[in-house]
Amino acid sequence: MxxxxxxxxxxxxxxxxxxxxxxxxxxxxxxxxxxxxxxxxxxxxxxxxxxxxxxxxxxxxxxxxxxxxxxxxxxxxxxxxxxxxxxxxxxxHHHHIICTSCGDIADFSLPSSVEKSLNVSLRQAANRTRFRVDNHRLDALGTCVSCQ
Amino acid sequence: MxxxxxxxxxxxxxxxxxxxxxxxxxxxxxxxxxxxxxxxxxxxxxxxxxxxxxxxxxxxxxxxxxxxxxxxxxxxxxxxxxxxxxxxxxxxHHHHIICTSCGDIADFSLPSSVEKSLNVSLRQAANRTRFRVDNHRLDALGTCVSCQ
DNA sequence: TATAATAATGAGAATCATTATCATATACGT
DNA sequence: ACGTATATGATAATGATTCTCATTATTATA
Structure with a gap:
C-alpha cells in the first residue's frame, strides 16, 4: 500500500x-x-x-x-x-476487519501462501455451485478498540 | 446441513x-x-x-x-x-457465493484444512490491528446462472 | 379452565440513507 | 474565446426498514 x-x-x-x-x-x-x-x-x-x-x-x-x-x-x-x-x-489486495458493534473497518493482509490455497479451494467449491467465480471477499469480524 | x-x-x-x-x-x-x-x-x-x-x-x-x-x-x-x-x-459453518449482478446467493463449504489455516492466519493478522477477532466471513463473488 | 399479566401481531405512518431532478457552472475540443 | 457536453449543488423524491399502537395471542397462576 x-x-x-x-x-x-x-x-x-x-x-x-x-x-x-x-x-x-x-x-x-x-x-x-x-x-x-x-x-x-x-x-x-x-x-x-x-x-x-x-x-x-x-x-x-x-x-x-x-x-x-x-x-x-x-x-x-x-x-x-x-x-x-x-x-x-x-x-x-487486502482484507477488512469489521467491528460488529459500530461498523468501523480496518485493513489487513494475509500471507500469499494462504491467499493461494484459498483461491484454489474457492475455484473447486464454485464448480459445485452453478456460479462463475470472479473474486472473493474475506472479512474478519470482531470488535474495535473503542467498542471493547 | x-x-x-x-x-x-x-x-x-x-x-x-x-x-x-x-x-x-x-x-x-x-x-x-x-x-x-x-x-x-x-x-x-x-x-x-x-x-x-x-x-x-x-x-x-x-x-x-x-x-x-x-x-x-x-x-x-x-x-x-x-x-x-x-x-x-x-x-x-458455510460460505456464500454472491452474484454481483442481482445479489442472489448460494451456500458452499470449504475443506476443513483450508478453514484451519485460514483461522490461524486471521488470528495473526488481527494481532497487527487493534481489533479483537471473533469470527470470519468469506464470500465468493461471481455471477449466477441467470445473470451469465 | 378462567383470569390476569405480558408479549406478539398487523396495518399503517415515520424515518433516513440514497437517488433523482434540474437550473447553473465547469471543462474540453475546436 | 466559443460552443457543447458533462459536472455540480440544492433540494425533492424514493423506498427499504423501523416505529407506533390498538388489538390479539400466549403464558403462568389460582
Missing part, C-alpha cells in the same frame, strides 16, 4: 474515468485524495467531514461514477452505511 | 428465544421453517412470498428479534436488500 504513489493512482483513475466517458473533475480528484489518505473504507458522511468542500449529493453521485468506472469499491457492513475505498487493482 | 433435524433446530431456536425473554410464537415458527427450507439467505420479500400468511412488518420485527437472540444472521450483499439465514451454530 506504500508502494503506489499519488501520481500513479491519479493516472489510473483518470484512465478508468476517460475509458467510460467521464471527466476527472476537481470534485472527483478531492474524493480520490480523501479515500487514498484514509487508508480504510469511508462512509459518505466521513468523506464530507474529511473534506468540507465536498457536498453530500455530489459525493454520492461521484462515488457511483467512480464505482462504475472501476476506480472505487463499495463495502457493506452490518450497519446502515455503505462505505467506499479505492479499488484493489489501484492499491493492492 | 443434512444432519440437523427440524426438531433439533426448533429446540435450539426455542432455547435461544427463551434465554432472551421472548416467546417462540407461531409467526416465528413459520419464519424459521421458511429460512430452513430455503437453504440460502432470503430477503424479507422472498420470505413473504414463500409464506403468504406472513406480514412484512412482522417479518422485519421478528427477524430482528431472532437476530438478537442469535438464531438468525443478517447478510448484506451489494444490492439494496438485507438477507437472513439461520445462524451457523444452528445449521453448520
Amino acid at each position: 506504500a508502494v503506489v504513489t499519488d501520481a500513479q493512482v491519479d493516472e489510473k483513475v483518470a484512465s478508468l474515468l476517460h475509458k467510460t466517458g467521464h471527466r476527472y473533475s476537481t470534485v472527483r480528484r478531492r474524493l480520490v485524495t480523501v479515500l487514498r489518505s484514509a487508508g480504510k473504507p469511508l462512509t459518505n458522511s466521513q468523506i464530507v467531514e474529511s473534506d468540507q468542500s465536498l457536498v453530500q449529493s455530489s459525493v454520492y453521485r461521484n462515488l457511483n461514477v467512480l464505482e462504475e468506472s472501476g476506480a472505487v469499491t463499495r463495502i457493506v457492513t452490518n450497519d446502515e452505511f455503505t462505505r467506499y475505498e479505492l479499488a484493489e487493482h489501484i492499491t493492492e | 443434512a444432519v440437523v433435524t427440524d426438531a433439533q433446530v426448533d429446540e435450539k431456536v426455542a432455547s435461544l428465544l427463551h434465554k432472551t425473554g421472548h416467546r417462540y410464537s407461531t409467526v416465528r415458527r413459520r419464519l424459521v421453517t421458511v429460512l430452513r427450507s430455503a437453504g440460502k439467505p432470503l430477503t424479507n420479500s422472498q420470505i413473504v412470498e414463500s409464506d403468504q400468511s406472513l406480514v412484512q412488518s412482522s417479518v422485519y420485527r421478528n427477524l430482528n428479534v431472532l437476530e438478537e437472540s442469535g438464531a438468525v444472521t443478517r447478510i448484506v450483499t451489494n444490492d439494496e436488500f438485507t438477507r437472513y439465514e439461520l445462524a451457523e451454530h444452528i445449521t453448520e
Whole structure:
C-alpha cells in the first residue's frame, strides 16, 4: 500500500474515468485524495467531514461514477452505511476487519501462501455451485478498540 | 446441513428465544421453517412470498428479534436488500457465493484444512490491528446462472 | 379452565440513507 | 474565446426498514 504513489493512482483513475466517458473533475480528484489518505473504507458522511468542500449529493453521485468506472469499491457492513475505498487493482489486495458493534473497518493482509490455497479451494467449491467465480471477499469480524 | 433435524433446530431456536425473554410464537415458527427450507439467505420479500400468511412488518420485527437472540444472521450483499439465514451454530459453518449482478446467493463449504489455516492466519493478522477477532466471513463473488 | 399479566401481531405512518431532478457552472475540443 | 457536453449543488423524491399502537395471542397462576 506504500508502494503506489499519488501520481500513479491519479493516472489510473483518470484512465478508468476517460475509458467510460467521464471527466476527472476537481470534485472527483478531492474524493480520490480523501479515500487514498484514509487508508480504510469511508462512509459518505466521513468523506464530507474529511473534506468540507465536498457536498453530500455530489459525493454520492461521484462515488457511483467512480464505482462504475472501476476506480472505487463499495463495502457493506452490518450497519446502515455503505462505505467506499479505492479499488484493489489501484492499491493492492487486502482484507477488512469489521467491528460488529459500530461498523468501523480496518485493513489487513494475509500471507500469499494462504491467499493461494484459498483461491484454489474457492475455484473447486464454485464448480459445485452453478456460479462463475470472479473474486472473493474475506472479512474478519470482531470488535474495535473503542467498542471493547 | 443434512444432519440437523427440524426438531433439533426448533429446540435450539426455542432455547435461544427463551434465554432472551421472548416467546417462540407461531409467526416465528413459520419464519424459521421458511429460512430452513430455503437453504440460502432470503430477503424479507422472498420470505413473504414463500409464506403468504406472513406480514412484512412482522417479518422485519421478528427477524430482528431472532437476530438478537442469535438464531438468525443478517447478510448484506451489494444490492439494496438485507438477507437472513439461520445462524451457523444452528445449521453448520458455510460460505456464500454472491452474484454481483442481482445479489442472489448460494451456500458452499470449504475443506476443513483450508478453514484451519485460514483461522490461524486471521488470528495473526488481527494481532497487527487493534481489533479483537471473533469470527470470519468469506464470500465468493461471481455471477449466477441467470445473470451469465 | 378462567383470569390476569405480558408479549406478539398487523396495518399503517415515520424515518433516513440514497437517488433523482434540474437550473447553473465547469471543462474540453475546436 | 466559443460552443457543447458533462459536472455540480440544492433540494425533492424514493423506498427499504423501523416505529407506533390498538388489538390479539400466549403464558403462568389460582
